[in-house]
Every structure is written in structure tokens, then in C-alpha cells.
Amino acid sequence: MHEDFDRCVRAVQGKDARFDGWFFTAVLTTGIYCRPSCPVVPPKVENMRFYPSAAAAQQAGFRACKRCRPDASPGSPEWNQRADLTARAMRLIADGVVDTDGVPGLAARLGYSVRQIERQLRAELGAGPLALARAQRAQTARVLIETTELPMTEVSAAAGFASIRAFNDTVREVFATSPTELRRRGKPHGTPGVLDLRLPFRAPLNPDNLFGHLAATAVPGVEEWRDGRYRRTMRLPRGHAVVALRPTPEHIDCRLSLTDLRDLPVAISRCRWLLDLDADPVAVDDLLCEDPMMAPLVRKAPGRRVPRTVDPPEFAVRAVLGQQVSTAAARTHASRLVVAHGRPIEDPGGGLTHLFPSVAALAELDPMALAMPQSRRTTMTTLVGALASGELSLSVGSDWEQVRAQLSALPGFGPWTVESIVMRALGDPDAFLPSDLGIRYAARDLGLPTTPGALTKHSAAWRPWRAYAVQYLWATGDHAINRLPDQRVE
Structure with a gap:
């Protein structure tokens, strides 16, 4: 849908929540990206750019809006109603396959080469499987930062980052703020x-x-x-x-008790899948x-x-x-x-x-x-x-x-x-x-x-x-x- 410019503009100007997750709106003048229903005043049409995924908007250099939290919008319904390679790959990425088995594991499950998977996802989503998994890790990190009192080193490991530096850099890049500031704005609780x-x-x-x-x-x-x-x-x-x-x-309302916090993104994905x-x-x-x-x-x-x-x-x-x-x-x-x-x-x-x-x-x-x-x-x-x-x-x-x-x-x-x-x-x-x-x-x-x-x-x-x-x-x-x-x- 992101390629239908006029339809996307109408959805943004109407703040139509039905299209949240279908596409993401990037604003050239502010450097942020939003969901279509963002409550702020819609930008000028000439300043809008549309992307099919949060990962694509992030790769293009845009940061997530602090008001509408586009990374937390419902997923695109396309991936659950289609049976083609891209849709199947997106369902598996949401289920954590890239984090546990890497891109080769994803390709093996789908029966295609790594190169074919990369090419297909980039062509349709503007981002490869690693970038899509990284966007998911960023969202996981924010959930843990805002809702727990875990030390940042443990949050980094639980969200799947290879180092605390990569964790800090990603949070700053995606959310335009530090992990510490995200925690200050959140509502952490103390139940491990x-x-x-x-x-x-x-x-x-x-x-x-x-x-x-x-x-x-x-x-x-x-x-x-x-x-x-x-x-x-x-x-x-x-x-x-x-x-x-x-x-x-x-x-x-979802209450999760996990034996390993690294399973959080998979658990959320499976709960969403369970309830359609x-x-x-x-x-x-x-x-x-x-x-x-x-x-x-x-x-x-x-x-x-x-x-x-x-x-x-x-x-x-x-x-x-x-x-x-x-x-x-x-x-x-x-x-x-x-x-x-x-x-x-x-x-x-x-x-x-x-x-x-x-x-x-x-x-x-x-x-x-x-x-x-x-x-x-x-x-x-x-x-x-x-x-x-x-x-x-x-x-x-x-x-x-x-x-x-x-x-x-x-x-x-x-x-x-x-x-x-x-x-x-x-x-x-x-x-x-x-x-x-x-x-x-x-x-x-x-x-x-x-x-x-x-x-x-x-x-x-x-x-x-x-x-x-x-x-x-x-x-x-x-x-x-x-x-x-x-x-x-x-």
C-alpha cells in the first residue's frame, strides 16, 4: 500500500487508525516516522514519505515518533493473509527465527537461498531480514526499559544485542533518546x-x-x-x-511470566498470533x-x-x-x-x-x-x-x-x-x-x-x-x- 501515495496521504490526513501497521509515514522536515493515526498535525504533503516497514524507515535515517510510538502499532495484516515467500518470512521473523537461527536458518525453513530471501524482502519491504529483526529487538528493548527495573546490561542481553554499545546506539538511533531517559518516562515495576x-x-x-x-x-x-x-x-x-x-x-491486557527474558519478542508474537x-x-x-x-x-x-x-x-x-x-x-x-x-x-x-x-x-x-x-x-x-x-x-x-x-x-x-x-x-x-x-x-x-x-x-x-x-x-x-x-x- 505504501506505493499508493494519494491513498496514504488521505489515511494520514484522516488519522485513520485502520492503516496503522500497513505503512509508516516519514516526515522530511523533522526526521521522524509515525503511524497514520498520529495525533499531531499532519505534515505538508510534499514533506511526506511512505515506507512499508518500521525497519525501512529506520534504515532511511528516520527516528520513531515519541507521541504515536509507531513501532508498537499492530502488525500489517498482509503477512497473515498471504501465502507467498515474503509473508511466510515475515511470520517467521516475528516468531524469532532470525534471532535464534540467523538468516541461514530462516532461508532453510523457507527452502530458498539466503540471497533470494534478502532480495525478496528488500524489494518489497525496503529492508533485509537482519534489519527487520533489529527493529524487533529495538521494540523489545523499549518494553523492557519502560516496564522493568532490570539493569541496562541485562536489558541489552535479553533484547538480543551483541554488546551494550550496540544496544545504546540502536536505542538512540531509533528513539532519539537514551535508554536512561526512556526508563524515566516509563513505569517500571520490581517483579523479576x-x-x-x-x-x-x-x-x-x-x-x-x-x-x-x-x-x-x-x-x-x-x-x-x-x-x-x-x-x-x-x-x-x-x-x-x-x-x-x-x-x-x-x-x-497481557501479563507475561518468563523464565528467560530473551524470549519476550517471541512470546508477544505468539500471543498476538493466538488472538489474531x-x-x-x-x-x-x-x-x-x-x-x-x-x-x-x-x-x-x-x-x-x-x-x-x-x-x-x-x-x-x-x-x-x-x-x-x-x-x-x-x-x-x-x-x-x-x-x-x-x-x-x-x-x-x-x-x-x-x-x-x-x-x-x-x-x-x-x-x-x-x-x-x-x-x-x-x-x-x-x-x-x-x-x-x-x-x-x-x-x-x-x-x-x-x-x-x-x-x-x-x-x-x-x-x-x-x-x-x-x-x-x-x-x-x-x-x-x-x-x-x-x-x-x-x-x-x-x-x-x-x-x-x-x-x-x-x-x-x-x-x-x-x-x-x-x-x-x-x-x-x-x-x-x-x-x-x-x-x-x-
């Missing part, structure tokens, strides 16, 4: 390893199905609804975390409202998101456990697996007890210990074997169509399971479940076609947002996934 953050999103956001779904399907020990918050454990590259998420009208916070709800709802059958559902409760996962292999395993059983039965199966093979953790603030079992741990389980039919045991062991061997890779950077083909080739993986995984684990916004019983009941009540083939044909008008149509259709049923839980410990 615990961070209270605000996760921004594009309005509107309807929390009912989003948090309702996560709470209703929560696996005991790994997830819970407590005091108005969805809480869960997360396995991260260097340790683990306990996160508590609470919806508010303006943002998602980088979506463009206006674009989604506008398209769905073009169907007169869908329009009343959307207008009644706009802004529905697709509840996702923080761990794609975990979701795939849980999808198999949930085949042809009730939600309660699926939770019971998963809970037994967690107790038997999950790693115990401590949770002073609640009732969480384990991390969900890793693929390596599941690869060692005895199939006969699974209380399920033999055919489903075969499905489970084949899935785990494919994940453990690397034959099947499930990550935010996976190729959606390739994974569809790989899953479909495994025994026991029908369209419902495949599409559920691609929708909620991999984030394909166009995944669709025409055979789902709840979808068929909703279609019947709305006067839509009810057979999978006819409904799929009708759904072509909802593309590329059919996963969101699924959320609106599910919301017509009287099920716990469609409403926030009572404010009590479950």
Missing part, C-alpha cells in the same frame, strides 16, 4: 520476569467467540480461565512462559456483509477473530484427539496426555501445572496407552512420527497448500481435521469447514446450502475470508465457545 503489556489491535474486536473458544476447549493444567483472564503455558526457544490475557475495549490481533476486521466484515445472508450476523457482532494457537504441533495433536468426540471428551484425552508426558512447571498465580508435551516426548509414548480406537491411535502415531522426523513441518511460516497435501496423505486425516489445522494452527484466513455439523446447522437456519459441495460453492463469495465466515456461522449456535465464561475459576 513478570511483564504487564498492552497488545494493540484494529477495532472492532469481539472477544466473545475468541476467548470463549479458548476457554471452552482449555486443557486442564495447560490452560484455564481465571479472574476474567485466559491463562496458559507456552514453550519458548529458551525456556517457558505463563501468559494471562484479558480483553478490554482499547487493547488486550493483526487482522483487518473492517476489510473482513465489509466483504462478508456483501452476502445478504451473512450481513445480519456480522452487523450484530462485528470484529470476530479466528482463535489460533501458540504451538501448531500441539494443535494438530489436539485436533486428532478431538475427532468424533465431544469437547469435554477431547479435553479429557488431552489432559491425560499432559499429565503423562507434559513437563511440570510452577504457577504461583494460578492452577497451571504443565507444558503441553513436546513432539519428542510424544514420539516415545506407548500407543496402547491412548484410550481411543485403534484407527485413531494409528492417526496419532503417524502424525507424531511425521513431525518428529521432520517429514511434516507445522509452523507459522509453513506453506498452507503443501501442508494440506501432506496431512491429507496421512491415515485418518479427512477434510475437517486438515482444514481445522490449517485454519487455527497455520492461520490460513480462507480455510473452510463445510462438513462441520455446527456450520451445516447454521447454514440451514440462515437459508444457505447445507451440503458440503453446495455450501463450498456458495462460499466462493466470502474468499479470502472464509475462516472468519466460519466464526460468524459458529456463533449462531448455543455453545460455550460463543460466549465469555463466568468470572470464576474453572
